[in-house]
Amino acid sequence: xxxxxxxxxxxxxxxxxxxxxxxxxxxxxxxxxxxxxxxxxxxxxxxxxxxxxxxxxxxxxxxxxxxxxxxxxxxxxxxxxxxxxxxxxxxxxxxxxxxxxxxxxxxxxxxxxxxxxxxxxxxxxxxxxx
Numbered sequence: 001x002x003x004x005x006x007x008x009x010x011x012x013x014x015x016x017x018x019x020x021x022x023x024x025x026x027x028x029x030x031x032x033x034x035x036x037x038x039x040x041x042x043x044x045x046x047x048x049x050x051x052x053x054x055x056x057x058x059x060x061x062x063x064x065x066x067x068x069x070x071x072x073x074x075x076x077x078x079x080x081x082x083x084x085x086x087x088x089x090x091x092x093x094x095x096x097x098x099x100x101x102x103x104x105x106x107x108x109x110x111x112x113x114x115x116x117x118x119x120x121x122x123x124x125x126x127x128x129x130x
Contacts, residue, residue, distance in 0.1 A: 045070060045123065051111050053130045058086070058103040058111055060126075064095035073116040076101055076126075078109050085109070106130070 048063030060076045062068075075089035078101055086102030103109045113126035 045117060049113050049125050051113060051126050051130050053103055053106045056103050057100040058109060058130060059098055059100055060113055061098040062093040062095060068095060070118045071115050072118055076111055076113045078103055078111050080109055
């Protein structure tokens, strides 16, 4: 008498269980990712500012942009070696308007330009060296 072991059913059952477990883990991971996404992303205003050195002064020019009509004021401050060197600004700017502030040496003036919008928010639009 010959006894044979039938192990054919073990492999397909284990395979199916592993596939179900993997699908459940993937579904849970995707659900956590999707549910943790913010509902509303705040968009930032779009505008253009040009900052350049003109002799010993710094020229800040309003170039415009999609949100140009929302700007109440543009203010700039220059720093030389970490010390405030000049400030200036303009209210209700039109495209092409500019103002000059005291500068220093070309390539070593840090300039920070901040815009104020109609809704009261402020945004740094330039922070660099000219």
